[in-house]
Amino acid sequence: MADVIATDQKGMRMGVHIIVDSAADYTVEEAAAKNLRIVPLKTIFGDVEYADGIDLAGERFYEKLVESDVLPHTSQVTPFEFASALGEVPAGDEAVVITLSSKISGTHESACAAAADPALAGRVFVVDSESATIGERLLVERACALRGEGLSASAIAAALEDERRDIRVIAVLDTLEYLKRGGRVSAAAAAIGGALSIKPVIGLVDGEVAVLGKARGSKQGGNLLRKRVAETGVDWGRPVHLGYTGLSDALLRKYVEDSRDLFEAHRDQIDVSIVGSTIGTHVGPGAIALAYFAPRG
Incomplete structure (x- = not known):
């Protein structure tokens, strides 16, 4: 070093x-x-x-x-x-x-x-x-x-x-099954994702995984992410990061495209990465995530 x-x-x-x-x-x-x-x-x-x-x-x-x-x-x-x-x-x-x-x-x-x-x-x-x-x-x-x-x-x-x-982490998962198997959420919480096309929306709240809501399909999941961001705002003076799990970033690219009004002016400030095995083991493939600092005051 x-x-x-x-x-x-x-x-x-x-x-x-x-x-x-x-x-x-x-x-x-x-x-x-x-x-x-x-x-x-x-x-x-x-x-x-x-x-x-x-x-x-x-x-x-x-x-x-x-x-x-x-x-x-x-x-x-x-x-x-x-x-x-x-x-x-x-x-x-x-x-x-x-x-x-x-x-x-x-x-x-x-x-x-x-x-x-x-x-x-x-x-x-x-x-x-x-x-x-x-x-x-x-x-x-x-x-x-x-x-x-x-x-x-x-x-x-x-x-x-x-x-x-100030950090906010929000993700749309394909399923809660991996989190349930790892003991990170209860079977009852995981059940909200059991229905066809229901996408759970999770976040990290006080250092723990919390289920924030559910959406029917990936598009509504992306809309729920947007809603959460609108509620808190984004401090663009500090880092913003997008992540995805699985072998393709197609869902993440679709989310960015659908959220042009949010990201277009700040594309050069946003980093993107694949979520590695430590967290990927517990959330599984097919997830997209957003992390940012909420403004103060």
Whole structure:
């Protein structure tokens, strides 16, 4: 990781490193370009374990999901794996560790356990994104921007803990079946998607998965996303991200086309990515998602 310089209270120069779990869905190339250290969760098909985003990229994951006779499951990052990543931070440098929501994974707890090493005291700051996938990614983007402004790790962490409350993540799923199987929603909640062409709309509320509504067909699902955005507004001064699951982004492109009035003036500010195996395992293919910061005031 190349140095990004901040200054401590004594005027000494130090590097600020950003470490993030793979649920934020950065490719290896994107992480390198943004100077991020990615610590992967694991995705397990049968008795074969893959490092999310490293030896199982998004497209290949959905191919395996379709081909496999068994449903995959995921495994959190361990304290040892975070400790190994933190061990690469040079003495005197600082680090901000950003994790997916502590309410849906023990990964945050693992990061805190690793950061509790007395040798790291005052140099490592762990932030619970209270989000996942593209929502978590928004917070990482803000961390990178603040690091570029020369803020210290402690100042970055404090800013992220303040800004995370503004993040909104909304998704239209093809089914709630995958979330039900993973125990993320109840069987009763999953039943709303049982009828033909009913598309559940979910969000992350206070760090947990919540069913926000249902729509008949993908078009109405997209309209419900628009309604949610209209209710909160979008802070276009901060990052906006779109995501999709499966082997095609056709549904996402259709949503953007149907929402030209919302996105047309801001196309160059919107990033798009495939949702990787950590979250894809639990939502399944055929989903589209939007993450953004709601304005304050």
